[in-house]
Amino acid sequence: MRTIAHLALRELRRSWIRNLFAALAVGIGIATIIASDLISRAITEEIAESAEGKAITAFMSEQLDVGLTAIGLVITVGAGFLIFNAFAMSTTQRREDFGRMRAVGMTHRQLLLMVLLEAILTGALGIVFGLLAGVGLGRGLMFLVTTTSDVFNRFGEVSLSPDRLLFGATVGLATTIIAALLPAIRASRTPPVAAMRATSSSGRNLNQYRIAGGCAILLTAMWIFLIVDPPGLWILPPWSSYLTVALIALWLLCIGLSLPAIVGLSGVWLRRPLTAILRLPGRLAADNLRRARARVTFTLLTLIIGVAMIIGVTGYLGYWFEELFFRNSERSLKENPGMGFFPLEIDAGLQAYEDVFDFTLTDNLIAEVEAAAEGHAAVVQGYFVLAPELSFLGEHYFSFIIDPHSMQQSGELFFTFTYGDWPHALEITDKDCGLFLTPTVAQKNNAWLYDTIPIQTPLGSLDCTIAGIGPTFVGASIISDAGLTAFNLTAPVTLSVFPHEGEGRDEILAEFAAIADRYTGVWFTDLSQVSKMQMEAMGTVRTMMSGLLFLAILSATLGVINTALISVSERRREYGVLRAAGATRRQVSAIVIVEGLLFGLIGAGVGIVVGTGVVVIHIVVSGGSVFGYPDFPVWEVALASIQPALTRGILALVVSPMLIALASWLPARAALRGTAIETLGRRETPL
Incomplete structure (x- = not known):
């Protein structure tokens, strides 16, 4: 040992x-x-x-x-x-x-x-x-x-x-x-x-091209289907998730199986133009792409994964944050502007939570606001709870408890019906606990409109009936105020007020502001500003993820550089033969540099295609079904979501080839020192 x-x-x-x-x-x-x-x-x-x-x-x-x-x-x-x-x-x-x-x-x-x-x-x-x-x-x-x-x-x-x-x-x-x-x-x-x-x-493998041809036919049929009849216009969860996973798996599998053929065809197609431009170095660099095809394929996979992840995550976050989460809230607040009372300064970000241990509003404040709003504004008391059965994402996504009557008066900010209507919903909530859910949460509980599902609360199980299905504010599930006792809640976290249109609007807003000034630790803020802060928070999340995503490119580039180093080492004698046959150091170095550029271009290019395909498939298949948006413009949203991601992909397409070419040139430069005889006489130098 x-x-x-x-x-x-x-x-x-x-x-x-x-x-x-x-x-x-x-x-x-x-x-x-x-x-x-x-x-x-x-x-x-x-x-x-x-x-x-x-x-x-x-x-x-x-x-x-x-x-x-x-x-x-x-x-x-x-x-x-x-x-x-x-x-x-x-x-x-x-x-x-x-x-x-x-x-x-x-x-x-x-x-x-x-x-x-x-x-x-x-x-x-x-x-x-x-x-x-x-x-x-x-x-x-x-x-x-x-x-x-x-x-x-x-x-x-x-x-x-x-x-x-x-x-x-x-x-x-x-x-x-x-x-x-x-x-x-x-x-x-x-x-x-x-x-x-x-x-x-191993020579030429015709099976690779047959497999690539079959995959091309399958993918062509898939894209025709997505263009002619986008599933996002008619499919519902969980089938939207199943179909999304199936088509993305098909897309990735076909690209993966076709990659050796893509590499081989790239060498064939690039041979003539590279020979015309660079002569011997260009021709040999193109030919070298087709040598050791398995090695080249696995080398490119690391870079493809990194670039595809940048495209995929950036496009996915843009779709969720800009097209789903705030799609209704922005429009609703323009049609029916509102203000909110909060127990912390929303504009201060996470600093606002420092030394705040009570996130509720007092009874006296609530009484004053409701008295001032009588006949002039709708008032919505908002409570936050954790109900894993109703969690939109993961197990800890919050849910609201809101009085359905006040929610109806506030417009479509909190909820919009895709399935159901207010008369039937209020009939349910006036008698017992009612729920307003997205299709995703409803299907998560194997239930649909007017079905009853149990919710675990601090006081035991609470049976609630689904009173409506459709888009909710940031996807959060909404429980009617019948759930307050079961969750042991006595005071709201927020008060949202929506002044009626007409004369006196400015006066009632001024009165609300004066009420907030009389209470320490209470802030009166425009709800559109709250929405902007939420969007900025999402943007910060995207920034953090982008920073880590570029680490993926760094890791992938290390992989390609590693392969280039080993290739230079084991082909030292080959370079010696080229030198002996009359090739100059510059020509041999050019072969290595062009190979590095080709590796970077092909890897980053295929990565862009893979990542773009994943994002577009996800959006076109899922559409707005996760939230329940009717008539969701799937292709318009898909193209809008992918544009920011492509900008970063193009950056990777420019940077990666240069890094790889530089890293390939350095060991090649060291390997080519000395005469052709000296180069021929050396064994591979370990790296």
């Missing part, structure tokens, strides 16, 4: 650059996972001191944690492709070494253990880096956000979670071992004689 460990350490030292890049890629994923936990817990650390505070803020912590952790996991999976490719290339490059080891008595098991030990040590290095960098990344992002955002301007002090540290370390180590397992098994099963033979090129 000691000898195996010694051999593994020797190989790590010999190829320290490639192993360092692999470890860094794993570490970036782990750092993102650690940072997501720090950020999400810091939001609510000093806020959720009461039931109301927990109801208001718990969902932000949960959704941020889910979103940022998902990004970290995807980055780690991308690192897995990097490790697989690096170890596959490394084991192929070391076939002669393995043959000698087998010839002198090393067993299959010992060889397998040696390669896996190399992977474990690489993963361990990545884990250490990730755990240390995760703290800095989390605190750095929080500092950046607090200095640039008017909403997320305060975070609580939190310590590292042992559970999250263990989770991150486990994910990183498991990814490394799984990624290196197949190359290790292949290396261990190679007999000594075969290991000493030179590897041969």
Whole structure:
């Protein structure tokens, strides 16, 4: 065992650059996972001191944690492709070494253990880096956000979670071992004689083109279906989710299966123009794309995943925040402007929650407001509760408790009927507990309009009837005021007032403002301003995710650079032959640089296509069904949502090829020092 460990350490030292890049890629994923936990817990650390505070803020912590952790996991999976490719290339490059080891008595098991030990040590290095960098990344992002955002301007002090540290370390180590397992098994099963033979090129594989052709037919049929009869116009949850997952899976599977053919065809199509422009370097760079197709494919996958994730997440967030969450509220507040009384200063962002332990309004304030509003304005008392059965996202998304009669008078801000109507709804809520839900929440409970579902409350189970289905304010479920007793609530968190149109509007608003001034710790704010602050908060979330998404590009770029380094190392003798045949250093360097540019362009380009397809499929299939919006303009929204994402994708398309080309040129420059004879005489230099 000691000898195996010694051999593994020797190989790590010999190829320290490639192993360092692999470890860094794993570490970036782990750092993102650690940072997501720090950020999400810091939001609510000093806020959720009461039931109301927990109801208001718990969902932000949960959704941020889910979103940022998902990004970290995807980055780690991308690192897995990097490790697989690096170890596959490394084991192929070391076939002669393995043959000698087998010839002198090393067993299959010992060889397998040696390669896996190399992977474990690489993963361990990545884990250490990730755990240390995760703290800095989390605190750095929080500092950046607090200095640039008017909403997320305060975070609580939190310590590292042992559970999250263990989770991150486990994910990183498991990814490394799984990624290196197949190359290790292949290396261990190679007999000594075969290991000493030179590897041969697989040549052209016609099956790849047949598979790509079949996939092209399938995808063409899918897009024709989505254009002719968009499911988002007629489908309902949960079938919208099922169909979305199925079509996205088909899209990703077909692109993945077609990638070798895409790489091969790119080499064919680019050969002539590159030859015309660059002559020998252009022709050889295009030809090299078709060599070792599996290696090139796995190399590109890391970059494709990173770019596709940037496009997908940016487009997805734009769709949800700009087209779904605030679609009704913006229009409703223009038609029926309202004001609100709050127990904290909404404009102050998270700083407003500091030293606030009571998030409710007093009975005296409520009485004064209702007396002043008599005949002049509609008053809506808003209560916040956590009801997991009614949670729109996850398990901690808040729900409202509102009197249906006052909600009706306030216009369509809180609820709009897609299924049902007010006469039937009020008939239900006047007798018992009623619910106003989005289609997503209704189907989550396997129920529909006028069905009864049980809700768990502090006082036990409460049976409530679905009185209406349609879009609600930011997707939150609404319980009628019959639920106040069951949730043990006595005072509202907000008072929303909607003055009637006509003379006296300015006077009643001035009277409301005067009432607020008489109470310490009460703020009177325009509801449209509240909506703007919420949209800014969503924008900040997008900014945080964008910062982590570019880490995915960094991780992916490390993968491509790693492959380029190994390629330069193992093709040193080939470069020597080119030099001996008359090629200059500049021409050989140009081959390497153009290859790097092609890798970056193809990887980023396919990533843009993949990410765009995922977003468009999701929007066109789901449409407004999640919220219950009727006549949702699916294609118009899809095109609007994807435009900001494409801007970032184009940036990746420009930056990635240049980084990869530069990183490829540096080792090539070192490899080409000296005469052609000297280059021919060297073995592959470990990197």
